[in-house]
Amino acid sequence: MNHLIAPSLLAADFSKMESQIEIINKSEADWLHLDIMDGVFVPNISFGLPIIKSLRPHIDKPFDVHLMIVEPDKYITDFKNAGADLLNVHYEACTHLHRTIDAIKKEGMQAGVTLNPHTPIFLLEEIIKEVDLVLLMSVNPGFGGQKFIENTFKKLSELRNLIEKKGSRALIQVDGGVTIANAQQLINAGADVLVAGSAVFNAPNPIQAVKELKHFLPEPPLSAIK
Ligand code: DX5
Ligand code: ZN
Numbered sequence: 001m002n003h004l005i006a007p008s009l010l011a012a013d014f015s016k017m018e019s020q021i022e023i024i025n026k027s028e029a030d031w032l033h034l035d036i037m038d039g040v041f042v043p044n045i046s047f048g049l050p051i052i053k054s055l056r057p058h059i060d061k062p063f064d065v066h067l068m069i070v071e072p073d074k075y076i077t078d079f080k081n082a083g084a085d086l087l088n089v090h091y092e093a094c095t096h097l098h099r100t101i102d103a104i105k106k107e108g109m110q111a112g113v114t115l116n117p118h119t120p121i122f123l124l125e126e127i128i129k130e131v132d133l134v135l136l137m138s139v140n141p142g143f144g145g146q147k148f149i150e151n152t153f154k155k156l157s158e159l160r161n162l163i164e165k166k167g168s169r170a171l172i173q174v175d176g177g178v179t180i181a182n183a184q185q186l187i188n189a190g191a192d193v194l195v196a197g198s199a200v201f202n203a204p205n206p207i208q209a210v211k212e213l214k215h216f217l218p219e220p221p222l223s224a225i226k
Pocket of ligand 1: 008010011033035066139140141142143144145146175176177178195196197198199
């Protein structure tokens with residue numbers, strides 16, 4: 001499948017919401033990534049349900065909601081009602097992950113599980129067939145604009161193997177430090193969905209930045225490399 005691009009609203013200019021909405025709608029973005037931070041699970045607070053609810057009628061793309069909160073089970077129905085299409089919960093925040101994934105799906109949303117950089121892939125063995133997406137954090141969650149952690153490439157290949165071994169249909173999403181410089185390498189390594197905050201909204205032309213993330217040039221054939 002062609003890879004998907006999910007710009008992260010966290011890096012947008014909140015004083016110019018109308019123009020940011022226009023950028024999202026006019027660009028080739030496939031999804032909108034919404035980072036919800038509670039100041040407990042991560043050392044930062046972002047935005048919450050009212051923002052998602054007020055944006056929903058103005059954006060015609062799926063809402064990919066990344067919950068960086070403790071006790072996500074309490075808010076599953078609220079995020080559904082606010083307009084989430086896909087709900088990502090952190091492995092590290094869920095004591096009863098199977099129950100949480102089930103509850104998300106029962107609400108009619110796609111269910112994603114997110115791994116922090118230190119959390120190994122093998123912990124997903126018993127849940128991989130139940131989830132629609134696995135989000136690999138390629139920075140420590142909490143802030144935009146951080147440097148990409150190179151070990152993500154190793155985790156990408158382990159996750160790809162696990163998905164194949166178990167016959168799972170989960171998509172692989174990568175979030176944090178994604179740029180036009182590493183996008184192609186991430187897709188070649190097995191990513192299906194790239195989240196990009198600063199690489200989109202801090203670019204001089206965000207619509208063009210999405211285009212570049214979406215249609216990077218294919219790798220040159222080996223014969224062309226001197
Ligand atoms: C970090 C968030 C990311 C963040 C990515 O906790 O989950 O989605 O917005 O920002 P960049 O692309 O700037 O690293
Ligand atoms: Zn995120």
